[in-house]
Amino acid sequence: MGKYQVEAQQLLEFVGGKxxxxxxxxxxxxxxxxxxxxxxxxxxxxxxxxxxxGTFTQAGQFQVIIGNEVSTFYNEFTSIAGIEEASKEDVKEAAKSNMSWIQRLMANLAEIFSPLIPAIIIGGLILGFRNVIGDIKMFEDGTKSLIEVSQFWAGTHSFLWLIGEAIFHFLPVGITWAVTRKMGGTQILGIVLGITLVSPQLLNAYAVGGDAVAPFWDFGFAKVDMIGYQAQVIPAMLAGFTLVYLERFFKKITPNAISMIIVPFFALVPTVLLAHTVLGPVGWAIGSWISNVVYAGLTSTFSWLFAGVFGFAYAPLVITGLHHMTNAIDLQLVAEFGGTMLWPMIALSNIAQGSAVLGMIYVNRKNEEEKQVSIPACISAYLGVTEPAIFGINMKYGFPFLAGMIGSAVAAVISVGTGVMANSVGIGGLPGILSIQPQHMLMFAVAMLAAVVIPFILTIVFAKKKLK
Known part of the structure; x- marks a missing residue:
């Protein structure tokens, strides 16, 4: 008899049977x-x-929190239920049948950006480190930076840009690859398409409008500017989706004997042409409009209101899955303005939800069984993953979730009110301070303190008042 045979049989019955x-x-x-x-x-x-x-439902999946024993329990459960093992990708696809169209859209968007997140986080940390050693005047009475007094650090500063440039300037290559990977297209064609958007023979997009004159391809009847789309998100996404759908179309109408030649040619060449004539300019305009609207909201007279609403509402967005759209907006802000004021608020929201769990750890400090869930959930939230905290603890009791939202709103107002800006997306918790631009680290630390203290105190107060 297996260790969890009884519990597995009961769970099978309670979820509605096989x-x-x-x-x-x-x-x-x-x-x-x-x-x-x-x-x-x-x-x-x-x-x-x-x-x-604990249990919760997210992204069309009913999730049951078991703990570290889950792999052993899973094996016994599937054996008793007579169910074949499924991969996470299979489950994600099947779960979309339980989602609304907007949830499916956000899930697909998340799956496109998820493979890129590790590189983007590393890129943000590298840019932050370069700013510290290259921009902060901390030597010779505050007149010189580290790279001005040390050849080693000057060389390091220059060398690290090789990685930073690869991640951010050539980001469209990663995006077009991720789109083809997600949509079932030919991934190498996605990579080639991305390279055509950032090729060295193209004028850097950010030189347009200055003294640089864009070269062009002359087709006789028309001229097409040779402009690249370095660091651009939306032009790359539009091009990637176009490539996938053209490839699908030509696969359907092309005989198998010649599909290896016809399909790649008629999918890639028209897409590259469209990318430089229609999709690129249109995507650039859309991306600039979105980033300008968000930036205006973050820097206007009512920036405190924008920040407060976003900080208060971000955790509920996590529940719906709509928070995934912020990745694209953050990257667009980085491309347009050299940093993002949006991402620091996301990190602060994660910290606030973790701090609410910390409050529950104090409230339930004599409950050993509760601490088995709450302590790992708190640590996870402080490191940027809030689902265990939100669904395992805060939503279960209700009032800690509200306490976290209030603390997040206050911290967001402090962050935006003092102009805190991150180099890029980073680790969305306490380590997130490493991605903040050096001149803003002190005020971000103040905002972090608010995100820790306010939810912790409010959770204890709410618990004493037995708020439901």
Whole structure:
């Protein structure tokens, strides 16, 4: 008899039986179900199981928090239920049947940007480090920076730009690859397409409007400017989607015997032409409009209101999945303005939700079973992953979630009110300060303090008043 045979049998019954399970997989701590009819799952009975530490539904998946024993439990569960093992990707695709169209759109957007996040985070840290050693005058009575007094650090500063440039200026290559990867296109064609948007023979997009005169391709009847789309997000996404759909179209109408020649040619060449004549200029205009609107909101007279609303509402956005759209906006802000004021508020929201859990750890300090869930959730939130904190603790009780939202709003007002700007997207928790531009680190630290203290105190106060 297996270690968790009884609990596995009970969970199978409480989720509605085998016929109510479309697919199931697991992650580090959770069972992740795609249910045929989610309403058949008896949440109260499931959460009453001693092994279960909480449940929540996100992105069309009914998730049951088990803990570190989840892999062993999963094996016994699938054996008892007679269900075949499914990959996380299969479960994600199946879960989309339980989503609204906007949730599906955001899920697809998230899956495009997810593979790029590690590089973007590293890029932000590198830019931050270069700013510290290159811009802060901390030697010879505050007149020289580190690179001005040390050849080693001057060389390091120059060398690190090789990586920073590769990540941010050539970002369209990563985006077009990620689009083709997600949409099932030919990935090498996506890479080639991305390179055609940032080729060295093209004039850097950010030189346009200055003294530089753009070269052009002369087709006799028309001229096309040779302008690149370095660091641009939307032009690359539009080009990537166009490539995928053209490839699908020509695959359908081309005989297999010649498809290896016809499909790549008629998918890639027209896409590159469209990218430099229509998609690029249109995408640039859309991206500039979005970034200008957001930047105006963050720097206007009512920036405090914009910041407060965003800080208060970000955690609820995480529940819906709509928060994934901020990645594209952040990258566009970095491209247009050399940094983003939006991402620091996201990091502060994560910290605030973690601090609300910290408050619950204090409230339930004598409850050893509760601490098994709350302590890892708190640590996870402080390191930028808030789902265990939000769904495992804060949403379960309600008032910690509200406390985190209030603390996040206050911290966001402090951050935006003092002009805090990040080099790029970073680690969305306490380590996020490493991605903040050096001149703003002190005020971001103040905002972080607010994001820690306010939710912690409010959670304890709400708990004493037994707020539901």
């Amino acid at each position: 016929d109510n399970i479309s697919m199931v997989t697991h992650c580090v701590t959770r069972m992740r179900f795609v249910l045929v009819d989610p309403s058949r799952a008896d949440v109260e009975k499931i959460e009453a199981l001693k092994l279960v530490k």
